[in-house]
Amino acid sequence: MLRPVALILSVISATSAFAVAPLDTSNQVVISVRDQKLVLLRNGSKVATYPISTSMFGLGDAWGRMTTPLGYLAVEKKIGDNVPVGAVFHKRRLTGEVLQPNAPGRDPITTRIIWLRGLESQNAHAFQRCIYIHGTPEENKIGRPASYGCIRMKSKDVAELYDQLPVGAVVQIIPDRLPKIEKTKPRQEMSGGVVASNITPQPPPQITATKVAKVMPPPPEIAAATVAKVTQQEPPQITATKAANVTPQPPPQISAAMLAVPPSSSLSLEQMRTAGALAGARQKAKLAANKRL
Secondary structure (H helix, E strand, C coil): CCCCHHHHHHHHHHCCCCCCCCCEEEEEEEEECCCCEEEEEECCEEEEEEECECECCCECCCCCCCCECCEEEEEEEEECCCCCCCEEEECCEEEEEECCCCCCCCCCEEEEEEEEEECCHHHCCCCCCCCEEEECCCHHHCCCCCECCCEEECHHHHHHHHHHCCCCEEEEEECCCCCCCCECCCEEEECCEEEECCCCCCCCCCCCHHHHHHHCCCCCCCCHHHHHHHHHCCCCCCCHHHHHHCCCCCCCCCCHHHHCCCCCCCCCHHHHHHHHHHHHHHHHHHHHHHHHC
16 A cells, blocks of 8 residues: 555654665655556556566565565665666676567566665665666566566666656555556646646537627717708709710610500619619709700
8 A cells, every 4th residue: 555655754764774865755656566667656646557576585674585675765875877778787787788678588677777765674684685677678477476576567668767757766666456546637838838737628608699799889870961961962063065975865765565564563772773874864964954944
């Protein structure tokens, strides 16, 4: 069971004589023997989960038993910065070999070494016993107990964990299942800065008829005096010179279909245009005739 941070701190203070590297309780790893999984936590939130392998010989901290210890430990050393994935270690030194996953006939430590120190009496021998979290070429055995006491991982997974786990991070190995922990939501890049993706987008505000009435002002009123000026303007006077130059146009022909339309009927747009043109021509002809007299 995952114990609270307050209890972790009390355990650490009670066993500070065992610890060398300063402890970092904001970064934590929980390893489940039953699930054969490892979860990386940051500030109590899940960052990632990886399959692992604990000891094929069971649990414990006794010398020579090749078992996996339980309880709270801490990352004391990290070995393998920037070495190739699959690089082989012998007594924590690179041999120059690089193995592919599931290379036949070989079972060395590969890729990265995360060396653990025990923080409790039940795992006090972990550092001297060389209990690591490390890579292995036997990736087809990951997910079931297969190690000699260490915590094995796939090479690409241990390289990723190594980059995220600082020296001093707390590691808890439990016999039970992993606790249910909410995963940290990723952050999204947006224009103007980084915005966390767990911000729920709000729907656009509903615009009611009252809001529309406030936003959309009524059309401006036209003053009565302005209307009067427009309506009372007299048509422009046509001089005798202009009238002499106006050639009277014959009235447009009105078809029988137009005459057949009763006055009460609504006229079409074309009929209205024809009627307007006829009235205009008649007015011009009348003005021209009056000027000649």
